[in-house]
Amino acid sequence: MQYKNLGRSGLKVSQLSYGAWVTFGNQLDVKEAKSILQCCRDNGVNFFDNAEVYANGRAEEIMGQAIKELGWKRSDPVISTKIFWGGQGPNDKGLSRKHIIEGTKNSLKRLDMEYVDVLYCHRPDIMTPIEETVRAMNYVIDKGWAYYWGTSEWSAQQITEAWAVAERLDLVGPIVEQPEYNLLSRHKVELEYLPLYNNYGIGLTTWSPLASGVLTGKYNSGNIPPDSRFALENYKNLASRSLIDDVLKKVNGLKPIAEELGVPLSQLAIAWCASNPNVSSVITGATKESQVSLIICSYARKFSFFQEIKLNSKYR
Known part of the structure; x- marks a missing residue:
């Protein structure tokens, strides 16, 4: 596994990481989470992502309990969580001082940790200065x-x-942004954020490298596998927005490239994200150890393949 600095900071994160979105609390409980987390760590992953809103807080509870039962030393993994949607009350969401402080304390309680390494503002809050x-x-x-x-x-x-506020007040600015980034969603990372990398040293921990599984090709037949996230009741709207003819045609167009390289389409998609020099870590998801093996373990064994993706303009 390769490790990169998180933006301009001294914090080192694995180039591939694991996120609890959808999986923890919706598809996996503590027992399965322990297996997945240990498999990730055994193959060099040190960065694990969460959020207060995932499974209404249950994802943080599962991750915290799993890490505790695994007996990990707290300083070994890099743990992140995100604050914005904490509940139904008028002050249980957003980025007010009240919710940031109370939401962080509640997240730490669910995680059963004294601190997280990285805390994100999960979305912008136009109602708060x-x-x-x-x-x-x-x-x-x-x-x-x-x-x-x-x-x-x-x-x-x-x-x-x-950053302008932070510099004016001599405070710490945000060191990292977590955007969606994949072969179907490129504008922010490759165009909009360009000034941020040099001006502020912003790093990226990108999510949905497989576009919620669309870039694996498993949905191209038009059928939704019963064990996939699009089969979950809460994610059927996402499926209706993602599984459209134009998107599936693009996925089919990528298959010959993957075949030429001799890798699964999923590995091609993740390698392409990781090859961007501004991406510190690509957040992946998995519900089975076999998926971890395919996505993460293969990365560790095939770093030269990732370098080929990075250097060859043909795949940009």
Whole structure:
């Protein structure tokens, strides 16, 4: 496994990481989570991502309990979580000082941890002044509840505004952004964020490298496998937006490239994301150890293949 600095920080994260979205609390409980997490770690993964909203907090509980039962030393894994959607009350969501502080404390309680390594603002909050959010995130860092903070699905302008506030007040700015990035979704990472990389040293921990499984090719027949995320009741709307003819045609067009390289389409898609120099870590998901083996273990064995993807303009 290769390790990269998270943006311009000194924190090192595995180039492939594991995220709890959809899986923990929806498809996996503690026993299965322990198996998946240990398989990831055995193959060099040190970065694990979560959020207060995943399975209404249950994902954090499962991850925390699984890590505790596995007996991991807390300083070994890099753990992140995200704050924005914490409940139904008027102050249980957003990026106010109140919710950031209370939401972080609640996340740490569910994780059964004293701190997370990275805390993200899960979405921008246009109803809260950015200065209030920047000050609150720095308060969390000063308390030792998080070591670094970042954003997720913010615009380049919003991140720039956050950094302007941080620099004016001599505070810590966001070091990382977590956007969707895959072969079907490229604009933000490759165009909109370009000024951020040099100006602020922003790193990326990207999510959905397989476009929720679409880039594996398993949906091209038009059928939805019963054990897939699109079969879950909460994700049927996502399926209806993703499984359209134009998208499936693009996926079919990628198959000859994967065949030429002699790798599964899923590996091609993940390798392509990881080859972007501004991506610190690609967040993957899996419900079975066999999927971890296919996605993560194969990466460790085939780093030269990833280098080929990075260097060959044919695959850009």
